[in-house]
Amino acid sequence: MPQSVYTLPDNTIQNMKTHYQSSLTNTPQGAIFRAKTEHAVITAYKSGKVLFQGKSPETEAGKWAKVDVQIATKNEKKPSSQQSIYAPPSTLFIQSHIGTDEAGTGDYFGPITVAGVYVKESQIEQLKKMGVKDSKNLHDDTIRKLSREIVKLNVPYTLMVLANEKYNKLQAKGWSQGKMKAMLHHSVIKSLLKKVEGKPLEGVLIDQFCEPAIYKRHIASEKQSLAEKTFFMTKAESYSIAVAAGSIIARSRFLDEIDRLSDMLGITIPKGASKKVDQVIAKLITEHGEEALNLYAKTHFANTSKAKAYL
Secondary structure: OEEEEEEEEEHHHHHHHHHOOHHOOOOOOOOEEEEEOOOEEEEOOOOOEEEOOOOOOHHHHHHOOOOEEEEEEEOOOOOOHHHHHHHOOOHHHHOOEEEOOOOOOOOOOOOOOEEEEEEEEHHHHHHHHHHHHHHOOOOOOHHHHHHHHHHHOOOEEEEEOOOOHHHHHHHHOOOOHHHHHHHHHHHHHHHHHHHHHOOOOEEEEEEEEOOHHHHHHHHHHHOOOOOOOOOEEOOHHHHHHHHHHHHHHHHHHHHHHHHHHHHOOOOOOOOOOOOOOHHHHHHHHHHOOOOHHHEEEOOOOOOOHHHHHOO
16 A cells, blocks of 8 residues: 655644544544545654555645655565666655656557646646546546546646557567557657746656666667656556646547547447457458458457457
């Protein structure tokens, strides 16, 4: 379970106790109060330390603290020195920053979409109140609604779509999906950095899908290098509102692309890579031929061969 620990002054802790009055629960020994919200359980100790733990501890912690915080996970391995270099400072989550995330990487049908969003410090609380959070925890209709609302705020963002035909050509050239994702994230970041030039920027946070050294190797193979103050973090969308916003915009576009393919092919295209997907593949091969899959699927997935059992 993600957790954060802050050391806060007495007056802040008393203000917190008043704020969470309606959410107070049993106070453990040595504590001043314990409260439970939809985002986290908050326990304030007499030592001045305040523990935030739950599905989104930074959502509550960001209301009170603007100091360094230790973020940990139970049973989590101690990060290597190389990982530590690229771990974001805890203050990044409550300051102006860029966050990037992707969608569609595990889906047989549809493209990969990657989005990057720049969020100013003053916008963080507003986006949280709108309901912006990890898109994996949101219904598709909510994702589409939030994506439109984020765009209406004139929040700077960049969105890139890797169409299936191009995806399959790159894969045939020897590109791994990891390299494709790295180059998409890198291109999104470069574009967004130009858009926000001159604005306050504490760093860039990438929702980590591979080790930073591998990411660097991928982009270096295309003569590119890491932008200054770039950080990596797994499940970053649970901590960074910018990454969460990026995940929503990327997912919304992916959903639009799946709808477009469904209309074009006259059949409901399923998401994911299940047996249901195999059955739809078999139907499409029968009606359009196997070569047509290059236009709307990631053909190197095992689903392509599994589908032939249904022919």
